[in-house]
Amino acid sequence: MPQHAIILSEYFNSLYTDGVLAESGKAKNFDGETLIRCHPDAEVYQMGDDVYDELLNGDDYPPRIEDVPLGRLERIR
Numbered sequence: 001m002p003q004h005a006i007i008l009s010e011y012f013n014s015l016y017t018d019g020v021l022a023e024s025g026k027a028k029n030f031d032g033e034t035l036i037r038c039h040p041d042a043e044v045y046q047m048g049d050d051v052y053d054e055l056l057n058g059d060d061y062p063p064r065i066e067d068v069p070l071g072r073l074e075r076i077r
Contacts, residue, residue, distance in 0.1 A: 004042040045073040
C-alpha cells in the first residue's frame with residue numbers, strides 16, 4: 001500500500017500522505033499536474049467514472065488509502 005498517492009478523476013482529485021487523506025478538491029481547483037509536480041515521489045492513479053460513482057457517490061474520498069480500491073484504478077506512475 002503506498003504511503004503517498006495522488007488519485008485523479010475528471011471531477012475530484014485527492015492527495016494521500018502517510019496513508020491518510022491529506023487534501024482533496026474539485027479538479028478545476030485542485031489541479032492534478034500541480035499535485036504531481038509538488039509530490040514527485042507519490043504514486044499516481046486515475047479513477048474511472050464507474051469507480052468514482054461507486055466509491056464517492058457525491059462524498060469525499062475515504063480517509064485512509066487502504067479503503068480505496070487501488071486495484072480498480074489505472075496506475076499512471
